[in-house]
Amino acid sequence: MKFTSTLFVIILLFGAAILPADTPLTVERLLSSPFPSSMVASNDGERVGWVFNDQGKRNIWIGQGPDFKPVQLTHYNNDDGQELTAPLFSKDGSFIIYVRGGDPNGKQEIPNPLSDPKGAKQEVWLMPAAGNTEPKLLGEGSEPNISPDGKQVVFAKDGKIMIVPVDTSKAASTVFGARGKSSDPQWSPDGSKISFVSDRGDHSYIGVYDFQKQKITWLCAGVDRDFNALWSADGKRIAFIRFPGTPEAPGSDIEPQIPFSIWIADVDSGTGKQIWESKDTTAVFGQTFYLEPPDRVFWWTGNRLVFYWEGDGWMRIYSISESGGTPTPLTPANCEAEHASISPDHTTLFFDSNCNDIDRRHIWQTPIQGGTPKQITTGKGLEWNPTALTGNKLFLISSTATRPAAPATLGSAGSVQLVTQDLLTDFPTTGLTEPQQAIFKAADGLQIHGQLFLPPASQTKTRHPAVIFMHGGPIREMLLGFHYMGYYHNTYAMNQYLASKGYVVLSVNYRSGIGYGRAFRTAPHQGPKGASEYQDILAAAKYLQLREDVNPQKIGLWGGSYGGYLTALGLARNSDIFAAGVDLHGVHDWSYWGKQAPGVWGIVGDEGLRMAFTSSPVASVEFWTSPVLFIHGDDDRNVDFIETTDIVQRLRALNRAHIEILTFPDEVHDFLLHSHFVQAYNATADFFDRFLAK
Secondary structure (H helix, E strand, O other), rough: EOOOOOOOOOOOOOOOOOOOOOOOOHHHHHHOEEEEEEEEOOOOOOEEEEEEOOOEEEEEEEOOOOOOOOEEOOOOOOOOOEEEEEEEEOOOOEEEEEEOOOOOOOOOOOOOOOOOOOOOEEEEEEEEEEOOOEEEEEEEEEEEEEOOOEEEEEEEEEOOOEEEEEEOOOOEEEOOOOOEEEEEEEEOOOEEEEEEEEEOOOEEHHHHHOOOOOOEEEEEEOEEEEEEEEOOOOOOEEEEEEEOOOOOOOOOOOOOOOOOEEEEEOOOOOOEEEEEEEEOOOHHHHHHHOOOOOOOOOEEEEOOEEEEEEEOOOEEEEEEEEEEEEEEEEOOOOOEEEEEEEEEOOOEEEEEEOOOOOOOOEEEEEEOOOOOEEEEEOOEEEEEEEOOOOOOOOEEEEEEEOOOOOOOOEEHHEEEEEHHHHHHHHOOOHHHHOOOOEEEEOOOOEEEEEEEEEOOOOOOOEEEEEEEOOOOOOOOOOOOOOOHHHHHHHHHHHHHHHHHHHOEEEEEEEEOOOOOHHHHHHHHHHHHHOOOOOHHHHHHHHHHHHHEEEEEEEEEEEEEEHHHHHHHHHHHOOOOOEEEEEEEEEOOHHHHHHHHHHHHOOOOOHHHHHHHHHHHHHHHHHHHHOEEEEEEOOOOOOOHHHHHHHHHHHHHHHHHOEEEEEOOOOOOOOOOOHHHHHHHHHHHHHHHHHHOOO
């Protein structure tokens, strides 16, 4: 059976009356709240901007102190699948620049999920902060940065650095010619130079272009990978992070085991020195996973540098003197720090963390020079993306188990004050359940956390069908509330929807995910090395089978990406346990990945390919008898569409399992069209209703 594509259009009425409490929950209602992201503060700390994704209509909003009442700045009124990212205020706060359109794939194609015959573009735009006008196109590209005087913008396009005046009196032009792929342009404090990263494949350099001299200076050039350049306040030095260069022979670890170091170089001469080295091999996760703003891995605050490091087995934030020495931990031990920002006066670090509450996130603060970290939000909600403003104000995003994410300010005694309450009036908060923390052990004794969603008490059936949900990544983690990432904000809502329909839902934080330390994330024999995390899914099934409110013969699986892989693996290996599954853009043959790019996911040599294959669903496909629904977009840039094409042909040839397929032409991995999320989730619920509930 194949579903045809249908466009669902949902309109959020701001300030509309609250719907009656007995109004049935639907996927459409549960995905109706606008999701905030990409929060950024103005230089003076008096304004904050963010992106709202309101059912696929992505727009810039800003709030002005002291009340930060939100004002919509741009007006893109269609669910057109065009991402809106990288908002940045000019120094005087008079305008915002941003990027519209997604990143290109390997063929340099911009995502076009509407299959618009005119195609799609990735463009840099400018919008006056006063509003009441149309945005101004600056040029095609990404990674924009505004000059200190607010008169010019540099950005990256096709491996070149471009420049354009903000008044668009001239068209964007190339700044310089240089080998390599240039990216990440950053202005010097006086606007006379820009730094950039030049990727040369196996190594990369930090370059500095002097506009007056029309000269490029390479900083400490060697055989390593240098990135994330930061200017000193006087513009005379640049700090950067260094990885070892790429070796000829790929490594056999899923996560490459390499150290990292911090360097400071003189801008004029290009000479410099290393001020600190990790002395361990914990570079890749901390120094790449947290790279995108506002979660910069690196700040220069006065005479100290601030960075992420996983040296003691937990993701923490440290500061170090620019002259070197021993790093000072700024965040607590035995827990993880995530999104962070620095106060405008560079004295205080704000961060969100799972310290003291491992399956949630709360906001903390600590002095940059070192001191005792202090938790400043509490309770059973979640708070993240702290954005420091002047006057000890803090902007953040907040959610709860039953309320979706919304921008907020920090109130008295750690309270959270929403600034967009009127945007949530249609959301069915009273119809949702509060998930319970579930903890159980896998066969090898490893402790696994999950979130248990129970059906409403009014549903009197003693035995319910159950569904296990698995996140993607795998370096992700589900929480006891609406998630801080848009994709998982949606999947959390879907788990709530399934619970409202009478399913017991268990969301599993299997090994190889984040939140529980480096040893948990890098657990041995995971994925193509032996699928060790699958025992966590079997443990989840056993946990459900032993519950008196679960029908042990009616347990299903669903998940996307890595969660799709585990869904397919469960159906292939244990159709006797798992009665049905919904697999969204999952990996089905690890050996395909190893053949396409030797060394990826640590797949090396014939033995690596053999192990990768046996760790994949395709190796056990002959035992697959449970019905399955595959959902995939065919412009997926994370998991090749052939992963679904191939396994469907294998299952068809065996003719032992019922197969249904829902494909989205020109859609990417993380669906860009809101209508596709709605369609996929309605199809998922319908599939489980037919194969689990009945």
